[in-house]
Amino acid sequence: MSETFRLTLAQLAPTLGDIPGNIAKARAAWETGKTAGADLVMLPEMFTIGYQPQDLVMRPAFYREAMAAVEALAADTADGPPLAIGAPFHDGTALYNALHICDGGRVALRVLKQVLPNTDVFDEKRLFARGPDQGPFRIGPLLIGTPICEDAWWEDHVCSTMADAGAQILVVPNGSPYHRGKVALRHEKMRARVVETGLPLVYLNMTGGQDDQVFDGASFGINPGGEIAFQLPQFDDAIAHVDLEHTADGWRIRPGPVTPEPDAWEADYRTMVIALGDYFAKTGFKKALLGLSGGVDSALVAAIAADALGPENVRCVMLPSEYTSQSSLDDAEAVAKALGTRLDTLPISGPRAAVTEALAPFFEGTKPDVTEENIQSRLRGLLLMALSNKFGEMLLTTGNKSEVAVGYATIYGDMSGGYNPLKDLYKTRVFETCRWRNANHRPWMRAPAGEVIPPSVIDKPPSAELREDQKDEDSLPPYEVLDAILDGLIDREASVGELVAEGFDRDVVKRVEHLIFISEYKRFQSAPGARLTRRAFWLDRRYPVANRWRDKT
Incomplete structure (x- = not known):
């Protein structure tokens, strides 16, 4: 009979700053996993505090409370399977984005995030120090590599290092917010890591809204060969028990339900x-x-x-x-x-x-x-x-x-x-x-x-x-024209010259460009709103309020 390993995934929604509430959710998920015979219960990136914390995470009282809460959770879960949960970690010198592995009543080890995203809505280089290269850790029969979110998005880096060090599977905890087309992009990036390493990969995301961002779940697994082994619902909370099997070709994810994501x-x-x-x-x-x-x-x-x-x-x-x-x-x-x-x-x-x-x-x-x-x-x-x-x-x-x-x-x-x-x-x-x-x-x-x-x-x-x-058309171009120009200037960052080459009237493009720039002060004072694209108005696009530059192409 082949070796097996049961991984319980908690695709759940934390509340930013509600450390006791998030820990309670983690403990309940662990109980569910324990009852189901899990060998490891996994929660998403930074689940203890919620994501994204921005500068709040740099407050010593805040990260100390989070670290103490994880230590207490480890003690509370001593009589069951190990639990992995995201939380900040400060070693006395620097602050890290960490995955805490709780086993035997204590935090047995921590995996520290290495690739700190500093694009779109992310400012992690401002918040955290880069972690060192780390290999896999063993739980039962399995050597597990846990690249944290962005660690798994880049080739020949963290995933390859963990595979070279003996990892038999990659399990990736994430705090990955929605934008249009994001599920397909995640599949593409994670398939590349599977091809690169030859290992199965499990991708765990969180759910729920935080300010402008929505974390949309849709956690999944990919086996060598590239097929999706399972996928959890997009947007919904879910606790899933994923079974792994040791075959002649190495560890594989047993196929489970693949929940299709909704259209755009x-x-x-x-x-x-x-x-x-x-x-x-x-x-x-x-x-x-x-x-x-x-x-x-x-x-x-x-x-x-x-x-x-x-x-x-x-x-x-x-x-x-x-x-x-x-x-x-x-x-x-x-x-x-x-x-x-x-x-x-x-x-x-x-x-x-x-x-x-x-x-x-x-x-x-x-x-x-x-x-x-x-x-x-x-x-x-x-x-x-x-x-x-x-x-x-x-x-x-x-x-x-x-x-x-x-x-x-x-x-x-x-x-x-x-x-x-x-x-x-x-x-x-x-x-x-x-x-x-x-x-x-x-x-x-x-x-x-x-x-x-x-x-x-x-x-x-x-x-x-x-x-x-x-x-409206007394003051603006027809919306079909306006939106196409805005898509170029804002979402694609095309130049005026490029849009003219696409067939738009130069005077209209220049007028729209001017309106965008002179309206920055209004956006600076505007209410937050749901992020749907990679060029939403707030953290995705940061322009000065006072600005005299205009595109001369």
Whole structure:
């Protein structure tokens, strides 16, 4: 009979800073593994403290509490299988991103992360010291190499070193956040390590939202030959018992269920739902508030909020002016009714008249312009924030990535709010996401199924309705053109010359480029929002606020 090894994987969601709560989850996962006859229970990278901790992890009181908690967990789990859990480690000289191996009532050893990512949302060179080369460790019959997250993304490095030192399998704990296409990218990178080393590989990811990022699970295993041996659900918590078998060709992962990941539309939508729901749960808010204008952006935010929090916990407010069309009033009512949310109406005519009267002596002799339009937006922001303060409901802001990119929003007006679910979703994708939500319903959605965003909302020309007959295209290129240019300038970092060569009008590209640069100060003060791409506005893209450079190509 061949040798076997049972590995229990805990694909779970930590809460950043909740060390006791995270340790309790780890202990419960260990109990599950113990009951199932596990030889090793594995938790993700930095699970003890949550991820990503940013500068919090450098506070001595914080990392000392985390280290003490792991020591206590090791003592508590002495009468069962070894447990591996991510946590910071300070050796008296430097701070490391570490995997702590708890065995026999103590932390028997620590594996220290070597490759510290310093791109996209990661700043680990700021936080941690680089660990030394380390070989595998033995548990029972198996020599296990545990490259930590980024350690496994690079060829001829940590994985090769561990394989050369005798590792028989690679088990990779991760804190890997979602972006569009990320699962396929992980498969590609991990297959390369399997080919490079000839070893089976198990990839363990965490779940849950943290600020802008969502960790999407989808843990998997790959055998030599490149086939996926198993895959856990994307986004969902799961505890899985993975059996390994020692064959004539070495250790192999016994095949298990391969859960297919959802398509990009569903993955993006669920990311926005999780990001919002976990942001509320982790900041202590229970109810959301938003201005429902009758337009497509606020309708989609209302749907996301209702799916994340439940319709009973979402208050929509229509704040009409004389420029608000009857169709917008009707559409807002239809959206709220379909979703099952509360809808209040709060006209801005009275406050606007008071502000107009107060400013009249100062504005005498001037012509109305964007100033008067922005007053309307800021009055709406003021009234919504008053409701938020009075009733403890977090205000959601509803600007899509196209608007955030070019500054087509009023700072201290419609940009007011604590979270923006659409911050990384271009306008053209907003339309399609609404259509996707109307056509699809999943068990994790808390709002009703069906056409919750009427076609009239999706199909009508976008307008801020701050003046008579206003349309977005009065101020911006058509969204199909704008989004394609933004994709080039922001997501691909293409030059103006390259976009002109692709067929775009140079004057339009230059205007969009200028709007992006002069709107940096607005983004600097904007609410966080769900990250869907590798060029989201926050940690992925960091530009100076004051900047005179412009592309001359």
